[in-house]
Amino acid sequence: MLKGKHIAIFNIANKRSIAWSIAKAMDAQGAELILGYQNERTKASVEGLAQELHRAPAAILPCDVTFPEQIEKARETIAAKVGTIDGLVHSLAFAPREALQNDYVMTEREHFLTALEISAYSLVALARELKPVFSASASIITLTYYGSEKVMPSYNVMGVAKAALEASVRYLAHDLGPSGVRVNAISAGPINTVAARGVSGFLDILDVHAQRAPLRRTVEGREVGDTAAFLASDLSSGITGEIIYVDTGYNIMGF
Numbered sequence: 602m603l604k605g606k607h608i609a610i611f612n613i614a615n616k617r618s619i620a621w622s623i624a625k626a627m628d629a630q631g632a633e634l635i636l637g638y639q640n641e642r643t644k645a646s647v648e649g650l651a652q653e654l655h656r657a658p659a660a661i662l663p664c665d666v667t668f669p670e671q672i673e674k675a676r677e678t679i680a681a682k683v684g685t686i687d688g689l690v691h692s693l694a695f696a697p698r699e700a701l702q703n704d705y706v707m708t709e710r711e712h713f714l715t716a717l718e719i720s721a722y723s724l725v726a727l728a729r730e731l732k733p734v735f736s737a738s739a740s741i742i743t744l745t746y747y748g749s750e751k752v753m754p755s756y757n758v759m760g761v762a763k764a765a766l767e768a769s770v771r772y773l774a775h776d777l778g779p780s781g782v783r784v785n786a787i788s789a790g791p792i793n794t795v796a797a798r799g800v801s802g803f804l805d806i807l808d809v810h811a812q813r814a815p816l817r818r819t820v821e822g823r824e825v826g827d828t829a830a831f832l833a834s835d836l837s838s839g840i841t842g843e844i845i846y847v848d849t850g851y852n853i854m855g856f
């Protein structure tokens with residue numbers, strides 16, 4: 602499904618990262634990958650995981666989105682190694698821990714700005730800065746969560762950031778559509794990752810999800826990865842600006 606396609610995935614932290622599930626699914630479909638990591642702490646982990654892929658990544662590069670020069674450098678590396686990319690996966694987010702533990706009304710200005718910058722603005726920055734290396738039918742995929750629409754206690758400012766991210770998906774789809782570039786989000790059900798464990802009460806969210814979702818279980822990273830592979834492929838060529846739920850059906854429930 603993805604044979605001959607080059608896809609950049611930002612960022613993998615460890616084997617539980619959704620970005621890693623996406624990398625494995627895309628690798629299985631024949632894609633050639635560029636893998637991103639945030640900092641030296643996670644670099645070795647990504648290099649180790651890369652050994653498990655069928656094809657060695659074209660590049661493994663640092664991308665802390667709070668440093669614009671790292672995004673520029675990523676574009677230069679992509680241009681030098683593969684010329685253009687057919688896909689960009691934005692699977693990264695951050696909010697200071699205390700913003701995910703206290704009441705939302707207590708959110709400090711600095712924490713609000715940090716969460717919105719890293720979790721939402723970074724998609725805009727990556728889409729703009731990497732535009733020169735997008736192929737004529739490139740697909741951009743980001744990761745969101747239902748806490749953007751409904752109140753999930755403790756998800757707080759991250760829910761607000763995801764609402765901004767989802768709106769950005771639609772505005773970017775409008776801007777980039779004329780050049781053939783598609784932009785979509787996957788709204789994934791809860792998965793036990795480092796980022797998710799920062800949300801106070803996350804294990805309760807997992808329990809309730811498994812009880813209430815139509816499929817009576819939580820979603821697997823593999824299932825999110827497979828949907829990302831579909832969205833990066835030509836099989837989804839008519840889809841842009843959408844939020845696709847991969848959540849074992851949880852979002853359809855009223856009670």
Ligand SMILES: NC(=O)c1ccc[n+]([C@@H]2O[C@H](COP(=O)([O-])OP(=O)(O)OC[C@H]3O[C@@H](n4cnc5c(N)ncnc54)[C@H](O)[C@@H]3O)[C@@H](O)[C@H]2O)c1
Nearest residue numbers: 612613614618619639665666693694744746791792794796
């Ligand atoms: N795990 C879930 O339950 C769940 C559900 C829906 C959506 N998501 C979203 O999936 C995405 C990936 O998260 P995950 O759950 O795999 O957790 P994760 O902790 O494995 O991944 C988060 C990634 O964000 C990166 N990151 C943080 N700050 C950054 C910065 N300044 N610059 C660049 N990268 C930075 C981290 O290095 C890490 O690689 C996030 O957008 C998250 O909100 C997660």
